[in-house]
Amino acid sequence: MQPICRPLKAGKTEISIMDSYLSKHNIVSNATPLFLHQEPADAIYAVCAGCFKLTEQSAENNEKVIGFRFPGELIGEDAIHNQHYQYNAVAVGHTSVCKIDLKELNECGKLMPELQLNLITLLSKQNAMLREEFSSVVAKHTAESLLAAFMLNLFKRNSRYQESGTKLYLPVGRDAIANHLGFRRETLSRIFSKFQQKGLLSIQAKNIEILDLAKLEHIAYS
Amino acid sequence: MQPICRPLKAGKTEISIMDSYLSKHNIVSNATPLFLHQEPADAIYAVCAGCFKLTEQSAENNEKVIGFRFPGELIGEDAIHNQHYQYNAVAVGHTSVCKIDLKELNECGKLMPELQLNLITLLSKQNAMLREEFSSVVAKHTAESLLAAFMLNLFKRNSRYQESGTKLYLPVGRDAIANHLGFRRETLSRIFSKFQQKGLLSIQAKNIEILDLAKLEHIAYS
DNA sequence: TTTTTTTGTTGATTTAAATCAAGCTTTGCG
DNA sequence: CGCAAAGCTTGATTTAAATCAACAAAAAAA
Numbered sequence: 001m002q003p004i005c006r007p008l009k010a011g012k013t014e015i016s017i018m019d020s021y022l023s024k025h026n027i028v029s030n031a032t033p034l035f036l037h038q039e040p041a042d043a044i045y046a047v048c049a050g051c052f053k054l055t056e057q058s059a060e061n062n063e064k065v066i067g068f069r070f071p072g073e074l075i076g077e078d079a080i081h082n083q084h085y086q087y088n089a090v091a092v093g094h095t096s097v098c099k100i101d102l103k104e105l106n107e108c109g110k111l112m113p114e115l116q117l118n119l120i121t122l123l124s125k126q127n128a129m130l131r132e133e134f135s136s137v138v139a140k141h142t143a144e145s146l147l148a149a150f151m152l153n154l155f156k157r158n159s160r161y162q163e164s165g166t167k168l169y170l171p172v173g174r175d176a177i178a179n180h181l182g183f184r185r186e187t188l189s190r191i192f193s194k195f196q197q198k199g200l201l202s203i204q205a206k207n208i209e210i211l212d213l214a215k216l217e218h219i220a221y222s
Numbered sequence: 223m224q225p226i227c228r229p230l231k232a233g234k235t236e237i238s239i240m241d242s243y244l245s246k247h248n249i250v251s252n253a254t255p256l257f258l259h260q261e262p263a264d265a266i267y268a269v270c271a272g273c274f275k276l277t278e279q280s281a282e283n284n285e286k287v288i289g290f291r292f293p294g295e296l297i298g299e300d301a302i303h304n305q306h307y308q309y310n311a312v313a314v315g316h317t318s319v320c321k322i323d324l325k326e327l328n329e330c331g332k333l334m335p336e337l338q339l340n341l342i343t344l345l346s347k348q349n350a351m352l353r354e355e356f357s358s359v360v361a362k363h364t365a366e367s368l369l370a371a372f373m374l375n376l377f378k379r380n381s382r383y384q385e386s387g388t389k390l391y392l393p394v395g396r397d398a399i400a401n402h403l404g405f406r407r408e409t410l411s412r413i414f415s416k417f418q419q420k421g422l423l424s425i426q427a428k429n430i431e432i433l434d435l436a437k438l439e440h441i442a443y444s
Numbered sequence: 445t446t447t448t449t450t451t452g453t454t455g456a457t458t459t460a461a462a463t464c465a466a467g468c469t470t471t472g473c474g
Numbered sequence: 475c476g477c478a479a480a481g482c483t484t485g486a487t488t489t490a491a492a493t494c495a496a497c498a499a500a501a502a503a504a
Contacts, residue, residue, distance in 0.1 A: 056357055058443050066357040078350035081343050086350065087357075109339070113331065116338040121303045123345035128300035128308065130352040135278055135288040135309075138359055139404035141492080143461065174482065182361035187461060189483050205470090221280050363462080365491065396452060409491060411453050427500090 026097050034075060034089040034097065041079030043099050046122075047071050049161075050095025051171050055088045065180035067133065068092075068154075068172060071161040074126045093171035129157065136220075143183050147191050148220035150181055151201070155210060166210040248319050256297060256311040256319065263301030265323050268344075269293050271383075272317025273393050277310045287402035289355065290314075290376075290394060293383040296348045315393035351379065358442075365405050369413050370442035372403055373423070377432060388432045 025048065028034065034045055037057060052069040066087060069075050075089045080102065109116040136153040140146035159165040178188040195201040200216050202209040210216060247270065250256065256267055259279060274291040288309060291297050297311045302324065331338040358375040362368035381387040400410040417423040422438050424431040432438060 064357065064361055066353065066360070078346055078353055080346035082350065086353075110335060113335055113338065116335065116342065117331070120338065120341055120345065123342065123349065124300055124302035127345065127349055127352065128304065130349065130356065131288065131300055131308075134352065134356050134359075135286065137356075138288065139286055139402060141404065141460095180361060182363065184462060185482075186463085186484080190461095193483075363490095395450095406492060407452075408454085408493085412491095415453075 026099055028091040028095045028097060030091055030093050032091045034091065035085045036088050037086065038084045041076060041082050041085050042103070043101050044077045044079065044105075045075040045089070046098040046100065047073050047075065048096040048098055051092045052095060052097075053090050053092050053172065053176060055090065057088070063088075063179075065176050067180070070154075070157050073129060073157070074122060077123060077126055092176075132156075137181065140220075143181075143187050144191055144194070145219055145222060146181055146183075147188065148195075148200075148216050150177075151208070151210070152216060152220055166213070168208045168210075170206050170208055172206075248321055250313040250317045250319060252313055252315050254313045256313065257307045258310050259308065260306045263298060263304055263307045264325070265321050266299045266301065266327075267297040267311070268320040268322065269295050269297065270318040270320055273314045274317060274319075275312050275314050275394065275398060277312065279310070285310075285401075287398050289402070292376075292379050295351060295379070296344060299345060299348055314398075354378075359403065362442075365403075365409050366413055366416075367442055367444060368403055368405075369410065370417075370422075370438050372399075373430070373432070374438060374442055388435070390430045390432075392428050392430055394428075 028050075034052065035041075047069050049071055052075055053065060054067045054069065054075070055063045055065050057063055069089075075097070076085055079085055105115070105119070109119070133153055136149040137146065140149060154170065155165065155168055158168050174185050174188055178185045181188070192201070192203055195216075196203055198212075198215070200210075200212045200219075202211055250272075256274065257263075269291050271293055274297055275287060276289045276291065276297070277285045277287050279285055291311075297319075298307055301307055327337070327341070331341070355375055358371040359368065362371060376392065377387065377390055380390050396407050396410055400407045403410070414423070414425055417438075418425055420434075420437070422432075422434045422441075424433055
């Protein structure tokens with residue numbers, strides 16, 4: 001039995017506005033690709049619930065996890081100027097997305113400039129998210145500070161859509177996280193254990209809770 | 223004597239189109255900030271020539287280089303939805319930028335939807351750039367493959383505006399590069415030396431040339 | 445110009461993470 | 475249900491990069 005998707009908080013967001021005009025809701029089940037590398041890019045997607053994994057296929061056929069996307073974030077938005085998608089987007093657990101057809105968007109945009117403004121705001125937010133993710137993950141000296149920063153980034157990105165700012169349901173497996181952060185499953189496991197021993201995090205399978213934000217921040221930014 | 227800026231290739235780009243409507247050219251000299259963290263965000267910038275360094279100030283007062291921006295790329299674009307800039311942007315060497323005032327842009331956008339479309343395309347491109355940069359820098363097992371991937375990323379991003387696809391003038395110092403990639407000056411120096419010994423790169427001060435693209439790619443994606 | 449400071453290189457030692465390896469736990473399936 | 479497979483944790487050893495340290499080269503200042 002798959003866990004249910006977390007409900008979205010109520011509120012008027014750019015996505016819900018775009019949504020009402022021109023997007024379709026889609027329920028996507030675990031491991032289903034939204035799109036694959038090199039497929040024709042005809043839509044962008046807004047995550048409504050659940051989590052998506054973005055991957056690249058390297059030459060040696062080992063996949064690399066280049067990111068995760070959570071509710072309120074876009075997927076495939078960089079394809080607006082491309083003919084084809086540049087990576088794979090795959091559902092992790094049960095998810096819900098809005099599919100925004102680019103042709104429709106383009107046509108609507110001409111009639112309703114405010115729709116374009118919405119998209120501009122969304123894209124700008126996505127840029128900020130990408131930059132923050134980048135800065136939180138890059139250039140950490142130790143695996144510990146990298147993982148701490150990554151966890152904080154996840155919590156920040158999810159706080160808007162989770163009931164609690166300190167609890168997070170993360171359907172992603174250890175291998176995917178380790179792959180994304182560039183170290184081994186074993187290293188990840190050791191650090192998670194250490195963080196639990198120190199009382200920084202509580203981890204039960206895929207449910208993670210922050211117990212000591214201050215210490216976690218200290219590890220992340222030291 | 224500062225080296226001159228590389229000239230831009232001719233051609234109609236999104237930036238030049240925006241440019242003609244509402245932006246001002248600015249020449250910025252070395253180490254001058256375009257904007258600083260927490261300043262009110264009233265404009266986005268498009269790099270025309272030279273290089274900019276983006277940095278964050280951490281708690282311990284050691285700055286972290288979160289990225290570099292080259293001709294054709296945006297700076298501060300994530301501020302469209304923010305009141306204040308989230309990081310510092312500082313010129314490295316002599317540079318030239320277009321300053322695009324957000325208020326003007328907003329007003330023009332209402333009258334000219336094609337201007338908004340331009341911005342959407344620019345933002346989408348910037349997203350793609352950020353994602354590619356991220357994927358090229360994150361999750362490398364060795365410092366060697368990380369540096370190789372970083373160099374390839376730099377060359378790719380600069381090829382459009384440099385005379386040669388294999389030559390790059392990189393005004394950035396070793397410390398900034400090492401900081402950005404998350405390792406020490408010494409490690410960077412050793413790997414650069416190794417790459418030169420192996421005949422992969424030719425490095426003379428700030429002029430870098432790719433001598434063996436295939437081998438460099440092999441190191442990057444292995 | 446010489447001096448000082450910054451920036452970059454190379455070597456020896458230490459340390460953090462990878463690797464190798466074994467056992468444990470959970471999940472899915474016939 | 476029982477078994478297989480996948481996912482996760484922990485320990486021992488090896489290896490890549492940090493650190494410590496000295497020096498060289500280039501820029502900036504006097």
